[in-house]
Amino acid sequence: MTSDTSHNSSGQPLSHSEHEKRLLERDAARLFMRRYEQETGQPMRHIWHNEPAKPDISCYFEDHQLDLEIAHLYATAEEARHIRAPDRTDRLWFYLAELAIIDDPCEQLKMALLTLLNKKAEKHYDSDRVWLVIRNASVLWNRAQILRIQQAFDKQNHPFEQIWIIPDFDGEEPLIRVA
Template structure:
């Protein structure tokens, strides 16, 4: 059985490779050479058109209990109760809260890097691309954070594509260029 650190690194690499492929397809730019970093740096580094780019990778699960379920962990009393209590909250509200919490937590970090993007991969099977695409303008992005851009891979496999979260104007300008 893999250790949780090995599993985390494997998930980060999968997410980074998926993001790089989707970004290349969407914008027609080359991204290559992925490698893992030490904790003072963002999770993964690559090159975006021959310029170094560091990617901080995060997975959007919702809650800790949902993460355990999604990752196939054994679910016991308290975890099962936590999952059942979530049924009372609207899906869209929970999505927005989870994204805001994740971005807020990541925004508190500092990195030894000149150019960092946050890449979030949606791992929650109930949150679909349509809901995710309606979310960016509702997010509460902290005023101070280390990210030049924030992107959301809309599902675990990348079938639903990329959703730009920050800055919205840059992402919209890139859409218009294509």
């Protein structure tokens, strides 16, 4: 376990892509922890990264360790590559936002979320308590659409104590608990 996003627990440097992944995970975990505390009054503290056998991030919640598996929800592979760019204001970003106005993508959202949940549920987590935190990284989907399809999670089998969605990339909207 380490709080360093550039090195693994044995001090070896991470690849550029693994470093970027850890930065996104840490950012999502911080957004989630901050929103959770604002909304419930219950603090989560001391964030650190884990090695692959454990969930992505660990913290302390109610004086006990809680592990967070972090996932980012993208509409397309191109969007996933784009979100990592430091400047997210180019033409592609505006194009994707325009697509969101034209189509009602609720079924695509439902399929994407269930696919993501099934993928994460297949993993084995060496942990007693794991929450799945999904950060919506797509401009195609919004909080209202997520609320409309959240009942799809009720019947899913998964190893997570709770499942939460950060409905917007910047973490400004209220969290959604889906399971």
